[in-house]
Structures are given as C-alpha cells and as structure tokens.
Amino acid sequence: MVAATTSVLFGWLPNPWEQAPEAKVTVEAADVRELEVEHVEKSLATGEQTAKYPLTTPAVAVTLKNGGDLAAVITEARITFKEIRRLDPCAAVGGDLVVTGTYTYRVPSDVTAGAKETVPVRFEVKPRRGDTLAITFGTEKPISNSSPVWLYRVTLELKESDAEVFTPVTGEFSFASNSDRLGAFGEWTCRDSIVNDFMAGRKAGDGSVTPALRELYAKTRARSGE
Structure with a gap:
C-alpha cells in the first residue's frame, strides 16, 4: 500500500493586510518666482532672428513630495484666472525691437x-523624494517697447497620470508679465491706482506675489505717501 502524499508550493502569497505599492504625492510648498527664460530677438523689418538672451519671466513653483513606493508623474496643470488687469504706458514709447520666445505657458491676449x-x-x-515643478507665464504676443504689462492673479491645480481629478495647490498667486519692464511703469503716477487696487490686502514679502510686482507696489505706495 502506497501512502498518499501532499504537494506544497512555496512562494509569495499576497498579504491581505498589506497595501499594494503606490505613489503618494502631496504639495509641500508653492510660491511665485522670476526665472530667466531664453527669448529670441527678431527684426520687425525682416522677421530674422538677431539675438538670443535670457529674459526674466514670472513662474509659479510648486514643491511636491512623493511618500509612496512608486514614481508619480504629473501630466497636466490647470490654471484659473481670478483677476486680470492691464497696464499701458501713459505716453508713447518708441522703438522697433520685438522680443519673443518659448514659455511653458503663453497667456492668450484675450x-x-x-x-x-x-x-x-x-x-x-521619484519614490520617497521631493522635487519642484515650475510653470512659467509669458505673453502670447511678441513683446515690443509699447507692449502693455498684464497683472494676473491665478490659482493652480495639478493632475497625476492615473488620477481622475485635479489636486488644488493652496493659495492664489499674483504676478506681472514682462517683469523686466516693470521699472518703467513705476515712474508713471497714472498707474498707481491700478497697482494699488490689484495688490490690496497683500503683505510685504508675501511669497504669493512676484518680487518685481512687490517692488512696483512699494514704489507706488511711497509716491502716494501711504
């Protein structure tokens, strides 16, 4: 008589008490910065490129942390415009230089x-790592010496590759297009009220406002004696 035998397969079996590996992304911090973005200078007469150089451009920088065991991939950023104001030169400005370039995002003129x-x-x-994502904001139209400066207040949301909804980034972010040109606008008293109204309620050094816009705000307040 042959005794019955039992076969036992040794190997990994899922533990119902353990969760499958996943990415766990959180927003650690967010602020508005001014980054140098390469711009291309072109001739209005011929349209030919004449030079390339960096130009200061506002950006919303978001620091993310992944506490999971899998890499997380951000695939979309959604921008909501809360407020928009336009600053025009108070007098005619000459010059035929046009500056244009490539931005992560170009704000439509309309x-x-x-x-x-x-x-x-x-x-x-990457898993168990942190990193910072920056969305730069440039104007859709080429920049010229008579171009307006736009003031924007926005909110930002990010979406992961396998997510169904966007994750909001806490706060509102205020900045101005064409940061390099804000110094000239600081000399025009006719723009004081627009800048002051746009910045109402903001504290000095607020990280949700770009440095150039804070500087312009300080100039207009100093001139008005506030």
Whole structure:
C-alpha cells in the first residue's frame, strides 16, 4: 500500500493586510518666482532672428513630495484666472525691437477672469523624494517697447497620470508679465491706482506675489505717501 502524499508550493502569497505599492504625492510648498527664460530677438523689418538672451519671466513653483513606493508623474496643470488687469504706458514709447520666445505657458491676449487653461506637462517625482515643478507665464504676443504689462492673479491645480481629478495647490498667486519692464511703469503716477487696487490686502514679502510686482507696489505706495 502506497501512502498518499501532499504537494506544497512555496512562494509569495499576497498579504491581505498589506497595501499594494503606490505613489503618494502631496504639495509641500508653492510660491511665485522670476526665472530667466531664453527669448529670441527678431527684426520687425525682416522677421530674422538677431539675438538670443535670457529674459526674466514670472513662474509659479510648486514643491511636491512623493511618500509612496512608486514614481508619480504629473501630466497636466490647470490654471484659473481670478483677476486680470492691464497696464499701458501713459505716453508713447518708441522703438522697433520685438522680443519673443518659448514659455511653458503663453497667456492668450484675450483671456478673461474666470477662464481655465490646461497646460500639458511631463514631470516625474521619484519614490520617497521631493522635487519642484515650475510653470512659467509669458505673453502670447511678441513683446515690443509699447507692449502693455498684464497683472494676473491665478490659482493652480495639478493632475497625476492615473488620477481622475485635479489636486488644488493652496493659495492664489499674483504676478506681472514682462517683469523686466516693470521699472518703467513705476515712474508713471497714472498707474498707481491700478497697482494699488490689484495688490490690496497683500503683505510685504508675501511669497504669493512676484518680487518685481512687490517692488512696483512699494514704489507706488511711497509716491502716494501711504
């Protein structure tokens, strides 16, 4: 008589008490900075490129932390425009130099308050690591010496590759397009009220406002004696 035998397979069996590996992304901090973005200078007469150089451009920088065991990939950023103001030169400004370039996001010239714009991105946050994603904001139209400066207040949301909804970045972010030109606008008293109204309630050194816009605000307040 042959005794019955039992076969036992040794190997990994899932533990019902353990969760599957996943990415766990959180927003650690966010602020508004001014970054140098390469711009191309072109001749108005011929359209030919004459030079390349960096130009200061506002950006919302978001520091992310991935506490999970899998890499996380951010695929979209959604921008909501809360407020928009336009600063025009108070007098005619000469010159025929045009500056244009490539930005992560170019703000449409006809954008209105309440508009939502989506920007495709490809940003990976490695497991158990942190990293910072910056969305730069440039104007859609080429910049000339008579171009207006736009003031924007926006909110930002980010979306992961496998997520169904966007994750909001806490806070509102205020900045001005064409940061390099704000110094000239600081000399025009006719723009004091617009800048002061836009900055109402903001504290000095507030990280949600770009340095150039804070500086312009300080100039207008000093001139008005506030």
